[in-house]
Amino acid sequence: MTRMDRRTRVLVIAIVVAFIAFLDGAVINIALPAIEAELGGGLTLQQWAVDAYLLTLGALILLAGSLSDSFGRLRILRIGLYGFAVTSVVCAIAMDGAVLVVARALQGAAGALLVPSSLALIIANFPAAEQGRAIGRWTAWTTSAFLIGPILGGVLVDLVSWRLVFAINVVPIAAVLVMMRPLGRDEPNPDRARVDWLGAVLGVVGLGGTVFALIEQGRLGWDDPLVYIPAVVGVVALVAFVLWERRAAAPMLPLTLFRARNFAAGNLATWFIYAAFMLGLFALPIFLQEVGGFSATLAGVATLPPTALLVLLGAWFGTLGGRYGPRFFMTAGPIVVAVGYLLTLMIDLPVQYWWQVFPGMIVVGLGMAMTVAPLTSAILGAVEPSRAGIGSAVNNAVARIAGLVSIASIGVIVAGQLDVDGYRRVAIVTAALLVVGGVVSWIGIRNPAATAPDVGAVQPATSAETPAPEDRPRS
Structure with missing residues (x-):
């Protein structure tokens, strides 16, 4: 196998592996009402079906990076793929809620091995001059999971069964494992760090x-x-x-990273912003199906505008953030998203999508596009290039854990019932979290010295290339 053929194969494998992990997170929210209708358990089961996965994923993603470095990217990737396949089958055949929740927790643990290893595989096989382009292609293709997921999930639920949402994972996993055979095995790492x-x-x-x-x-x-x-x-x-x-001698979470102001403030803002992102996008599809009477497919399409606008405009706002600095965009973006959720307070029965939901979703998508890439740029720009990998992993973990906690708290917010009043409370809490995230960004984030503008009179300046928006919304 030539070096170019190997790189092409590695890139395709990395894209498909991350796509599998992201797609699973994108389809689950659409399938929750159907899962609850068959297995029972009410809102509590729906929360656990999402949070069991996020719990192990968020808690183990940093450890997974260490395991990948210590024991080899290909070895950890194969373990993650086999684990994800087995747990996907268990989820698909689960006959009660407890089995599903346990399987989802184990699936999250397997998923934690996939994304860090897929990126590490690119870094290990591409020279520095080509890594940016390769990661850009990885980001563009894996982002499509968030566009395809809600629609695919809705179609599978409506036409076949929610069980196929999990079972379908086996097909791409089998294809990837076959593609990995010519890559051989990892060389032993004699200098591997101690695992925390x-x-x-x-x-x-x-x-x-x-x-x-x-x-x-x-x-x-x-x-x-x-x-x-x-x-x-x-x-x-x-x-x-x-x-x-x-x-700890080799900590899973290097707390020294937080000495950098933008890293600390950016992750604090991430906590509030992504708690809101995931809370809102968890509640709305359930509400539209269980209260609004939407089919799973229509609920998936109804919640598509934010992701579509993030894909279409995210890179553009990333360029603007690189030119003018991230502070303004990290402040204004979450507040724009908050306005979008406040617009959905018009929701009532019967649900009229085009004027009660759609306008708010468009504004939400615009605000998300303003926020995500500049936020990633601010955080990764605050750490040394040699520590960018762990910096990105920390930010991913913060975002996922924030969503984990916000979804766990939804029962308190809606008082146990996601009806019209319950959804309105969710929208208000979501907007409040976003405003806090925007205020934290304004107070804590500082633009690079060479690009610091006055918000009222933005002056163009040169800057480093804006990192790809890896930390988009997760489920």
């Missing part, structure tokens, strides 16, 4: 305990030992995680 297993365990226990309490309190109440004991254990584990990461 204790940090990973503390992270999973901490997030698992707090998320369990947030979801189950709606059913059991805060005074139930099954709620407050996991909550206490979770909080203690999270505190212990931070303390351990400060002293």
